[in-house]
Amino acid sequence: MKRIALTLLLLGLATGAAWAEERFPPPEFETGYELPDTATPPPRTLTWERIDVAVLVLALSLATWLVLRKRSRRGVAWLGVGSLIYFGFFREGCVCPVGATQNVALAIFDSSYALPFCVLMFFVLPLGFALFAGRSFCSGVCPLGAIQEVVLLRPVGLPDFLERALRTLAYVYLGLAVYFAATGAAFVICRYDPFVGFFRLSGGFNMLVLGGCFLLIGVFVGRPYCRFLCPYGVLLDLAGRLSRWRVSITPAACVQCRLCEESCPYGAIALPSPRRDARARAAASRRLILLLVLLPLLVSVFAYLGSRAGKPLSLVHPTVDLALRVAAERDLSDAKASDETVAFRKTGETIVDLNVRARDRQAAFVAGGWWLGGWIGLVIGIMLIGLFTLPVRIDYEADRGRCLSCARCFPYCPTGHDRRRTLTGGAA
């Protein structure tokens, strides 16, 4: 930590002392020629960042109100489009809460990294809202969600097992993103953001193709990124499970008409559970105890594996990568000098010092690997345990964690006024 701070300090000094060489002394002109100034256009984002936070609060409140109070699908949908235009196309997608997760992780593990205020707000506010009112962020505010929401034209339900299996990926991705951010290696969420290229109408070929694939799949499979990859979605999911108020499909009492059963393109409607006899329940609780005993074992195995995978994963870190490049260049006769090694030699640092720094980073990766592996084991274990317990649910409910607050199910419910309005609206 101290070393990083020192490096930053030295960087700070270096910026003040960036001197040019004077091989040819600048001339004094006799004709009164005036040197042109070097233009330094100022950064344009600073005041906007404050406005972004304000818009975020506003949009979150509006989305929450529209979903929970107004129960308006149309309102939420248009709010989403508005957010897509503002946060996506106008503000070009940065910074977003999904990416902010990494800044927060880095700030926790690297005390020399100063977390910008607005990034902190972007991370905290949607989570705070989710703790009280569910994931209204996902439906009305997130530009990544909105762009997938608008392309969803022919929703196809996924089989339950596939849905669950894919959902674990988001947990793994969250683990990896925090892991790489905390070790200072990279912000992988930003590096592999599939949609930011569209927001800027410009981007690398691979990025655009990746985004195109997501959108194409998104025509049929609702919000593939949100459900199966989004790391922030995992946090919102967990926060949503604790929410004070929740999205309810019906404004009144559920009559179990099953009309909403297929209405959710995101697989977030939990069906009533079948009745079980006492014997089945007893068997289930015995299994649960056994699994709870086995869970620490699973976590430990994964944690150990994670720690061992730490070294290979550390290749993502530029310092480790550089150390191995330099070593290869020294030891292998056919290795070619790369830009990286050329730049390294320019710094005058010794190979040993570089190796020492790289080993220090690798140690962080190995230490973090225990946590990463343990997290993956825990996720798999808890998901399995969830599948071995017997749910007790009487009505059709929006799953607290998975529901994206899109309000699509509201018009399907025959109770209350929503249904009537949809019918008359459809006839007009």
Added chain:
Amino acid sequence: MSRTSRRDFLRGLTLLGVGAATGVGIVRAGQDDTVWQIDPMKCIQCGRCATHCVLAESAVKAVHVHLLCGHCDLCTAFFEPEPIDLNTGAENQLCPTGAIERNFIEEPYFSYVIDEPLCIGCGKCVKGCEMFGNGSMFLQIRHDRCTNCNACSIGDACPSKAISRVPASTPYLLKSTH
């Protein structure tokens, strides 16, 4: 303990945690906003600035601090290593897009001005100036173009890790005289 009260308890706990973290975060938050910039002393002109920006037209451009410029007749930032003649003919120019204007000032001095819209940030002129000249030309991230991504994709690709965040109040790292 019922489901609801358990949920309330956990929520309270989470809120407490998130609140405390936010508090610490606010206290420790950077006083100044930061933007990306290239440290010209670390830059090795690998050419990736031209190709790795998320913008099709890179936010990195060459800048010229005229105060440091030797105003040479044979400018190694402007001319090919072995120019046929010291004139502005395309065959003599180093810049692939012809983004440097060369104008006569007085004997024997010439001015070299970068036409920014044409500059693609490839750094060829910078390399020439650095190797044989005063190093008065160098690459900088232009903040009228930079979208200030959370993770700079040129910075990720930069072989010398010359790109870092600097305070937004001093958004450029210009070279200066002693």
Added chain:
Amino acid sequence: MTGLRATWRSIAAIAVVFSFIVLIVMLGLYLRPTGEDPLDSAKWQDLKRELSDRPADQVVADRLRKLDLDLRREYFGRRETIRLGGTLLLIGLLIALVAIKRSDRRINPVVDPLVMEFSARAMDRKVVRSRWAIGITGLLLFGGMAYLLAAVPAEIPVPGAAELESPGAVDQGPPTVEVLARQWASFRGYEGSGVAPDFEVPLTWDGAAGENIAWKTAIPLSGANSPVVWNDRVFLTGANEKKEEVYCIDAKTGAMLWKKGLIVAGRREEFDEPMEDTGYAAPTAATDGRYVFVMFASARVAAFDFEGRQVWLKSFGPLDSSYGYSSSLSLFEDKLLLQLDQGYRDDPKSRLLALDTATGKTVWETPRVVDSSWASPVVVYTESGPQVLLSAAPIAAAYDPETGAELWTAEVIEGEVAPTPIYRDGVAYFVQEDVGLFAILASGKGNVTESHVLFSNEDGAPDVTSPLVDGERIYLLATDGYLTCIRVADGETIWQEDLEGNYYASPSLVGDVLLLTDMDGVTRKVAAGDGFKLLGENALGEKVDASAAFGPGRIYLRGKKHLYAIGVK
């Protein structure tokens, strides 16, 4: 109603087809092989080559300029086209989206109430499938991680570990010159040069924070002597007015392998109390891989084997040396060399001695007509054979280590001398504070004062530290921190720099970096070169008088109380 929907459907179809065409064109643009910039064109480069061959050909020049313009137009045009295409694609897709949504019938999915999907059995089937899915996902993740650790090599070598892991066998005969050149067997290493062999050592450390400190071991008794290193053993000594001790430390772990006091039979001889800065244990030990030889201010010399058994002990005291005796020991094959310059040149007490390493018996003894000296004898290997260099007023002198015969002398030294001479490429360098630096060609015979002195330079001569030569430049570090760089070729001063701190430790050279450790334990890294460049500072957090020593993967710095090994744990 239906008509309107049909219209939307047509619009949707048109928009989809339009977007598809734009997409194909864009893909084509993206995938077409082009260089990174206009001048990557092969045609352009051909023309350029043609023009270089015939610079006067105006036709080729015009063609090239035209092509250049076209290429640039195309480059910027392509960029514009992609931008336009992107916008068109966005608009097309937007229209398609709206139109498709408009043309959609709003029909709620129909659920067949007869299929009772939520029967317990159906539910169980689903759950079982899900369990398998999660289980398989877990296995895949497990496999992925296992693959990573099995198939992706990412080992970064621990600097110096290989050498530390496999210490060479303790040699039976006297070490060869090649072996000695890779050891730090006496004061300032091979030839007393202060130049580290190419060991892998980190050059950045922080003693207080423990950064790159492999270990730190408390040394019971203090001493101004430096450690000596033989493979994985580090030796140093400490003494006070009552006790004289030898320490052997494991280079890998820092464990004190043994600690021995000198076994002195009979009556202890009285001798003058040395000055505090010199102390009772100023002479640095020497080792030949079989024995370690130690000497103290009392003029007692002893040999210990590597297991810590005292093999022999000789006493040459008391010595007539103001400040206290400080010359270090030197080795040549099976002879231990000690310099006993004492009193003044008119007392016939000064002499150079060679002791048999196995028994301590005197092999030869050469009287010297010199004043007291605090410099150490140093064995160097010249083209005409090995020489022992000695510096004491009034002569810079060289002796044959085999026989003790005087080879050459130069009457250039005055006053009190502490800096030990150095040698490089046929030239010996002697330094004394008042007279300065003398470069003497080592090939002479007899008195070479008039014939073989290449140059002298009075700038910045130190009174305590020894000089260092990197082949092209000599570096002199004065006690007050004045660092002088002198060119070997002509003896001219290249630069001088006033460093912070005061220095007793002699400079060392690692690669191209000079390490200069001041009395506060701050090591300044200075680039060896024709210009002064401070590369950085490392703090040890403890006062340092002794010169640095080097071993595989380690730099050894002796603080007042501890021995520090700088390296990777």
